[in-house]
Amino acid sequence: MARIVMKFGGTSVADLERIRNAAARVMRAVEAGDEVAVVVSAMAGATNQLVDWCHELSPLYDAREYDAVVATGEQVTVGLFAIALQTLGVEARSWTGWQIPVSTDGQHGKARIMAIDGAELIRRMQAGQVPVIAGFQGLGPDKRITTLGRGGSDTSAVAVAAAIRADRCDIYTDVDGIYTTDPRLVSKARKLSHITYEEMLELASVGAKVLQTRSVELAMKERVRVQVLSSFTDTPGTLVVDEDEIVEQEIVAGIAYSRDEAKLTVRRVPDRPGVAAAVFGPLAENGINVDMIVQNVSEDGTTDMTFTLNKTELPRARAVLEAMRGEIGYADLAADSDVAKISVVGVGMRSHAGVAGTMFKALAGRGINIQVISTSEIKVSVLIAAEYTELAVRALHTAYGLDVA
Amino acid sequence: MARIVMKFGGTSVADLERIRNAAARVMRAVEAGDEVAVVVSAMAGATNQLVDWCHELSPLYDAREYDAVVATGEQVTVGLFAIALQTLGVEARSWTGWQIPVSTDGQHGKARIMAIDGAELIRRMQAGQVPVIAGFQGLGPDKRITTLGRGGSDTSAVAVAAAIRADRCDIYTDVDGIYTTDPRLVSKARKLSHITYEEMLELASVGAKVLQTRSVELAMKERVRVQVLSSFTDTPGTLVVDEDEIVEQEIVAGIAYSRDEAKLTVRRVPDRPGVAAAVFGPLAENGINVDMIVQNVSEDGTTDMTFTLNKTELPRARAVLEAMRGEIGYADLAADSDVAKISVVGVGMRSHAGVAGTMFKALAGRGINIQVISTSEIKVSVLIAAEYTELAVRALHTAYGLDVA
CATH class of the missing domain: 3.40.1160.10 (Acetylglutamate kinase-like)
Known part of the structure; x- marks a missing residue:
């Protein structure tokens, strides 16, 4: 019982x-x-x-x-x-x-x-x-x-x-559970029997819309075991649980993608202390969430700052930064909406080296250029041209050994 | 204010x-x-x-x-x-x-x-x-x-x-108020500026479906002045108020009709004490509401009992009485669904004689036969053949001086 x-x-x-x-x-x-x-x-x-x-x-x-x-x-x-x-x-x-x-x-x-x-x-x-x-x-x-x-x-x-x-x-x-990636994109996607809270959170925030992020956060905090399953079939679903409950943890749990982001580059910003705050402060004040951020190595005293944000926020972000142009002192803005974010998620990364390397190698092997990279403890995300989305997800799915047998 | x-x-x-x-x-x-x-x-x-x-x-x-x-x-x-x-x-x-x-x-x-x-x-x-x-x-x-x-x-x-x-x-x-009768039936129907709670209750219970009966009962008990008016026009409606508020009380406030009733006659019932209870007790126990009741003068030790009830209850009432036939000891049942109840309502009846007489005379003048009569302090109701409904209502409306000038 x-x-x-x-x-x-x-x-x-x-x-x-x-x-x-x-x-x-x-x-x-x-x-x-x-x-x-x-x-x-x-x-x-x-x-x-x-x-x-x-x-x-x-x-x-x-x-x-x-x-x-x-x-x-x-x-x-x-x-x-x-x-x-x-x-x-x-x-x-x-x-x-x-x-x-x-x-x-x-x-x-x-x-x-x-x-x-x-x-x-x-x-x-x-x-x-x-x-x-x-x-x-x-x-x-x-x-x-x-x-x-x-x-x-x-x-x-x-x-x-x-x-x-x-x-x-x-x-x-x-849907009948959490998959290693979107089954509509990758026919070899595999349903996971288990996934950790942390992995589910990373997958949820990068585009897998099965569970609302807040519910996973709460489940993790309260240690509630959650099962995602279909009301139209009788097959078991996916258990979202504590890491300790998963005996044989895979290194990578899943590959997620999002086409909802855009890339904005602030070019030739003076490379001096406080310039990041000058760029991102006004955006935050206007409620614009920024995701990945990279800053180039400085050349002749200036640098380029690139970041991603939700596509729908792009016009507002441009307007905010254009209003601040004099204060920040940049050359110009370059936007690109034609990008996709691909993320590899897995708690196994904590103890296994080489996860990012496998990713970069797999993408390079398909001739896919990486525009931005960001990493967290259990996630590696890259920004690529949107047209390569399917190709990238399928290549990574195979590279991490996630394909169904 | x-x-x-x-x-x-x-x-x-x-x-x-x-x-x-x-x-x-x-x-x-x-x-x-x-x-x-x-x-x-x-x-x-x-x-x-x-x-x-x-x-x-x-x-x-x-x-x-x-x-x-x-x-x-x-x-x-x-x-x-x-x-x-x-x-x-x-x-x-x-x-x-x-x-x-x-x-x-x-x-x-x-x-x-x-x-x-x-x-x-x-x-x-x-x-x-x-x-x-x-x-x-x-x-x-x-x-x-x-x-x-x-x-x-x-x-x-x-x-x-x-x-x-x-x-x-x-x-x-x-609707934009309470009328002297149904305006769809009588083009000369007149909107009342005032009506008493008691009259409204009688009109509501005999078929004028503007206000729910319970709300009028409550208004009367709590002395709440109610106005019925249209949300689609800006004309004043009808005030439902205490009798004291109405200065020039008409004798008759309105004529109502209902085609929802049926007539059932229990023929040749033994005319002895307790026979009414034997007929109406089982009906009440089965939740069947009876409205008008008349009992003929006794002939050779038996009498006919006639009553009206909601048409939809007729089959159940028949079934109940047929099951009790041995106990009650009647000859047979005669039902008629082709009837209408016409009611004349007005608090003025309390102080004015001859209201019922005017009604009977007006109906007789149109050759309309009255099947059952019932009266209350402020109402006279008659049951007639349904085909005369419009004729009767119009005749009474004129007879009581209710027609618009």
């Missing part, structure tokens, strides 16, 4: 038929002797409709009212899901965020969960009742409904799992 | 454009110096969709879950309405039933309001904020969401008006 959280995303509860199927899955777990708490998203499409209405009324809508409107999506699902469970003979009741309560901070529209008292939920689960909990929502200090921001239901599920000390948090979604 | 509740029904908030229009109406009232609280229904159609989903999942759904699902309709409207008001520069915030709270009893799906603490609402209104309150919902003793049953938003509005001691409760709907 285990205590598990089963979380169903929007596509898994998109209509009554899918809600019935998801409920049947819960029933089987209950019949197998598990204690189950369910966390659900809004029916696919429902949230978009509600968000659109708010936007249409006012682009500058009151986030507190937005929360009241948008949180109804999950409230509908929990009620319907509880009815579906009851129809299958499973004792169940719905819980909104304010009923538990899921206490959050006061940042309406992007609240953070502060506390969930799991005692009542545990008591009911032990008495045989399945709590069906609205994801994505909570109660703010102002006693008004808050939402956690898009994708927040994964975070809700992990937080509930921590609060009820669940053995596992199963995230049902429309 | 007045303190008013403005209640908008589903058709008045059916889409964003109508929400904007309704909000503009509130803005004009605020600008004129009124303190306004808004009560809203779900957007037209929303509730039906939610109810359908519950029914589809299970005809025997858990009413507590039904409430959680269905109450979201009004929650969406209050958030959107508050945003619409803010966009017009009117300070506003939304309130769900549980936030105020609107305390109800525990009858999920058809709860009754027990208490509303208006202090916080009044404080905010005096500070210039417009509360936008979800109608139709409350919080049960189990701390779960309750709904008041279909049409309950009118009742919410009147209850809020009582709680905040409002000068008036304006119910915006798709």
Whole structure:
């Protein structure tokens, strides 16, 4: 017997038929002797409709009212899901965020969960009742409904799992697990049976959109074992767990790519102390996130600073830097949106040398030029011309021995 | 300056454009110096969709879950309405039933309001904020969401008006007031400027579906002045008020009709004490509401008992009585669904004789046979063949001097 959280995303509860199927899955777990708490998203499409209405009324809508409107999506699902469970003979009741309560901070529209008292939920689960909990929502200090921001239901599920000390948090979604790379790109991509929190975080932040980053951070902090699996098949998914749980750790867990970035080069900046601050300070003040940064070796007292940022931020970043031109004293700006970031991720890198070398060699072997390199403890990322994306990912997938046999 | 509740029904908030229009109406009232609280229904159609989903999942759904699902309709409207008001520069915030709270009893799906603490609402209104309150919902003793049953938003509005001691409760709907009779039937129908609670109750219960009966009962009990008016025009509506407020009371306020009833005659029942209980006891036990009842004069120790009931209940009533045939000892049952009930309503009847006589004479003059008669202090109802409905209503409308000049 285990205590598990089963979380169903929007596509898994998109209509009554899918809600019935998801409920049947819960029933089987209950019949197998598990204690189950369910966390659900809004029916696919429902949230978009509600968000659109708010936007249409006012682009500058009151986030507190937005929360009241948008949180109804999950409230509908929990009620319907509880009815579906009851129809299958499973004792169940719905819980909104304010009923538990899921206490959050006061940042309406992007609240953070502060506390969930799991005692009542545990008591009911032990008495045989399945709590069906609205994801994505909570109660703010102002006693008004808050939402956690898009994708927040994964975070809700992990937080509930921590609060009820669940053995596992199963995230049902429309993919059946975490792959070594995007299966749409690489036919030889392999589903991982395990992945560490750290690797999942790196993969999530570089483009693998299966789990919301915040939910993985929370899982890592609270040591919640998370399983990503499909609500449409019965195959086991991928377990996201602590490094200690993985006996035979591979050096590289996966290859991720992102085409969402652009490269901006500030050319011929005076090479003197404080110039990096002069460039990146104004960008930060304007809320523009910068990712990879490289600075060339100085020549005749000037240097080039290159960095990447989200493509959508490029016009704003240019405007900010152009306004600062006199102050920074650079020659000109060069932008390139036609780039892709390819990342190799794996906790095994900590103890194995040569991971980056394998990468550079594999790319060179295909004639792919590396524009920018950045590394972290468990990740090596390179920026290349976008047209080589598929070629690079496939080459690396083979080079690290990740291809299915 | 007045303190008013403005209640908008589903058709008045059916889409964003109508929400904007309704909000503009509130803005004009605020600008004129009124303190306004808004009560809203779900957007037209929303509730039906939610109810359908519950029914589809299970005809025997858990009413507590039904409430959680269905109450979201009004929650969406209050958030959107508050945003619409803010966009017009009117300070506003939304309130769900549980936030105020609107305390109800525990009858999920058809709860009754027990208490509303208006202090916080009044404080905010005096500070210039417009509360936008979800109608139709409350919080049960189990701390779960309750709904008041279909049409309950009118009742919410009147209850809020009582709680905040409002000068008036304006119910915006798709008709522009209460008419002397159905204007679709009688082109000379006249809009009433005033009507008493008692008359409104009698008219509501005999087929004029403008206001929900419970809301009128509550308004009468709490002495809340109610105005029924259209959200699509700017003409004044009809005030539903205490009798004392109406200076020149007409004898007859209106003529109502209903084609929803059927007539059932139990023929040749033994005319002995307790026989009425033997007939109507089993019907009541089976939840079948009986309306008009007449008993013929006894002949040779037997009598005929005739009563009316809702057409949809006719098959069940027949089945109940047929099962009791041996016990009651009647000859046979005769049913007639082809009937209409015509009612003349007016508090003036209390002090004026001859109202019933005028009715019988007018009907006789058109050759219309009266099948059953029933009277109350302020109402005379007759059952006639359905084919004469229009003729009868028009004749009575003229006979009581109600036609527009």
